[in-house]
Amino acid sequence: MALDRIKAPLIKDAVDFDIQLKPYQHFTLDNGVEVYSYEGGAEEVMMMDLVFFAGNCYEEKNWVAAATNFLLKNGTHQKTAFELNDYFEFYGAYVNRTCYNETATINLHTLSKHFEALLPVVSELITESNFSEEELKIYQQNQLQRLTLNLKKSDFIANRLIDEYLFGIAHPYGTYSTEAAFKNLTREDLVQFYDRFYKHGKAVIFMAGKFPKNMQSLMNKYIGALPLNQKALPTYDHPIISAATKKYSIVNDASSVQGSIRMARRFPNRHHPDFPGTQVLNNVLGGFFGSRLMRNIREDKGYTYGIHSYLQNHVQECAWMISTDAGKDVCGATIEEVYKEMAILRNEKIDEAELKLVKNYMLGALLGDLDGPFQIMNRWKTYLLNDLDIAYFNKTIETVRAIQPADLQALANQYLQAEDFYELVVY
Amino acid sequence: MSCQIGLTEGKLVKGVSMSVAEQAILEEVEKIKNELLPQKEVQKVINKTESIICFEDMSIMNRAHSLAFYELLGDAEMMNQELEKYQAVTPERIQATANAIFQDQNRNTLYYYSKN
Numbered sequence: 001m002a003l004d005r006i007k008a009p010l011i012k013d014a015v016d017f018d019i020q021l022k023p024y025q026h027f028t029l030d031n032g033v034e035v036y037s038y039e040g041g042a043e044e045v046m047m048m049d050l051v052f053f054a055g056n057c058y059e060e061k062n063w064v065a066a067a068t069n070f071l072l073k074n075g076t077h078q079k080t081a082f083e084l085n086d087y088f089e090f091y092g093a094y095v096n097r098t099c100y101n102e103t104a105t106i107n108l109h110t111l112s113k114h115f116e117a118l119l120p121v122v123s124e125l126i127t128e129s130n131f132s133e134e135e136l137k138i139y140q141q142n143q144l145q146r147l148t149l150n151l152k153k154s155d156f157i158a159n160r161l162i163d164e165y166l167f168g169i170a171h172p173y174g175t176y177s178t179e180a181a182f183k184n185l186t187r188e189d190l191v192q193f194y195d196r197f198y199k200h201g202k203a204v205i206f207m208a209g210k211f212p213k214n215m216q217s218l219m220n221k222y223i224g225a226l227p228l229n230q231k232a233l234p235t236y237d238h239p240i241i242s243a244a245t246k247k248y249s250i251v252n253d254a255s256s257v258q259g260s261i262r263m264a265r266r267f268p269n270r271h272h273p274d275f276p277g278t279q280v281l282n283n284v285l286g287g288f289f290g291s292r293l294m295r296n297i298r299e300d301k302g303y304t305y306g307i308h309s310y311l312q313n314h315v316q317e318c319a320w321m322i323s324t325d326a327g328k329d330v331c332g333a334t335i336e337e338v339y340k341e342m343a344i345l346r347n348e349k350i351d352e353a354e355l356k357l358v359k360n361y362m363l364g365a366l367l368g369d370l371d372g373p374f375q376i377m378n379r380w381k382t383y384l385l386n387d388l389d390i391a392y393f394n395k396t397i398e399t400v401r402a403i404q405p406a407d408l409q410a411l412a413n414q415y416l417q418a419e420d421f422y423e424l425v426v427y
Numbered sequence: 428m429s430c431q432i433g434l435t436e437g438k439l440v441k442g443v444s445m446s447v448a449e450q451a452i453l454e455e456v457e458k459i460k461n462e463l464l465p466q467k468e469v470q471k472v473i474n475k476t477e478s479i480i481c482f483e484d485m486s487i488m489n490r491a492h493s494l495a496f497y498e499l500l501g502d503a504e505m506m507n508q509e510l511e512k513y514q515a516v517t518p519e520r521i522q523a524t525a526n527a528i529f530q531d532q533n534r535n536t537l538y539y540y541s542k543n
Binding site: 045092372 | 467470471474475476477478479481482484485486487488
């Protein structure tokens with residue numbers, strides 16, 4: 001189609017697009033592991049996400065889950081850490097691992113034509129990792145050094161403490177690393193955790209991109225024959241114990257010129273009917289660059305370079321968080337302004353033009369985010385791991401399109417009450 | 428004709444003299460000029476490059492960016508030839524190119540000292 005460059009392209013608002021999430025395909029491996037896949041895209045590339053139920057909510061000793069996940073790639077009975085990395089690198093592939101609260105993943109990004117060469121070695125990571133004493137020692141040293149450095153930063157401390165106040169230090173969402181945790185890790189801890197939660201663990205797999213023709217049989221050969229999904233997961237009960245005190249001010253470095261401010265309240269998870277509407281309200285408050293907090297506290301007052309608010313994305317329960325670093329002498333004023341903005345949202349209806357902007361921003365961001373097969377599968381992954389389906393996607397979009405100023409005001413009155421918020425400044 | 432600069436830089440540990448560090452770099456350069464790289468090492472770099480190009484081209488944003496970049500260089504169609512050019516690289520060509528460009532008269536060296 002030839003473009004008529006004399007005419008400016010038609011501008012269409014994001015809210016007017018018909019936004020749909022394309023469906024996934026699904027098959028089950030011989031051992032019962034479910035594979036969700038989305039085939040598509042123009043390039044000959046693919047990704048595979050092996051999700052194990054091996055997050056820190058299953059650990060009995062602090063940091064075992066994260067350390068096990070990290071060291072999966074640092075040596076098997078057949079290959080050293082260097083050989084493993086060199087092998088993946090030769091094919092231009094990327095293997096990453098990440099540990100979350102409920103789950104921990106091994107992620108492969110590769111050119112589709114190399115999948116067959118890489119899959120056996122990925123499989124090796126979940127059957128034959130050896131967690132050598134030497135690699136553990138290096139890990140401990142590095143982590144200790146990093147921790148010592150991070151503990152000098154006010155934002156690092158603030159992030160840890162606010163989660164502790166919200167969920168309790170014993171809860172997987174509220175816990176954090178300590179010098180003792182790193183020092184107390186033993187090879188035996190990791191080997192045991194690995195055996196229970198990876199080798200004989202429960203897994204679910206997400207794949208996207210262009211697949212080789214024999215993808216399913218390869219998956220069955222290298223993953224479907226492993227002893228996964230044979231044993232039920234242990235149950236756990238982590239009650240949330242929020243701190244009784246709501247306001248904190250901590251001096252970490254008396255000479256610092258900035259303070260890290262966190263203000264947060266507990267908030268239900270995505271299954272709560274108010275979640276989508278509150279996301280709209282959050283965007284008005286501090287969810288994007290044109291938000292009220294940003295306009296007031298950055299643009300107008302100049303107290304900070306940036307201020308953001310967001311809903312955490314936990315499975316069990318979330319939190320609504322406002323986060324910024326501000327000049328030492330204006331931290332108090334910043335907090336005051338945040339409460340003022342909350343009060344305005346409670347007391348006044350947002351005007352139509354601002355709401356329309358936010359709606360367009362949110363749906364535009366969603367459209368941008370669904371660019372390509374990996375992103376589509378990632379969204380499905382979030383939904384499936386949170387027990388949500390397409391109805392949630394559609395409801396979110398519907399809510400963004402339909403929500404009215406009065407609805408937002410009602411939500412603000414319910415959830416933006418100053419006394420519900422924890423307040424922390426770390427200098 | 429476009430012109431690019433290759434830069435090698437290093438920050439020295441206290442006590443190491445500039446000339447010793449420079450000599451060490453030049454020795455590595457001489458190796459590339461005199462010894463053929465192993466085919467496997469070259470293949471690895473080609474594989475990595477192919478992977479980077481393919482992953483970059485996944486998003487519409489990057490595709491538009493690449494098209495604009497090549498159009499600025501003279502022809503958007505070059506976007507489709509980029510990969511072939513990398514795939515045609517051989518150890519011999521790397522050695523020949525190294526000998527052509529790593530010549531003393533092409534080299535500028537700057538020593539930048541701290542006050543003490």
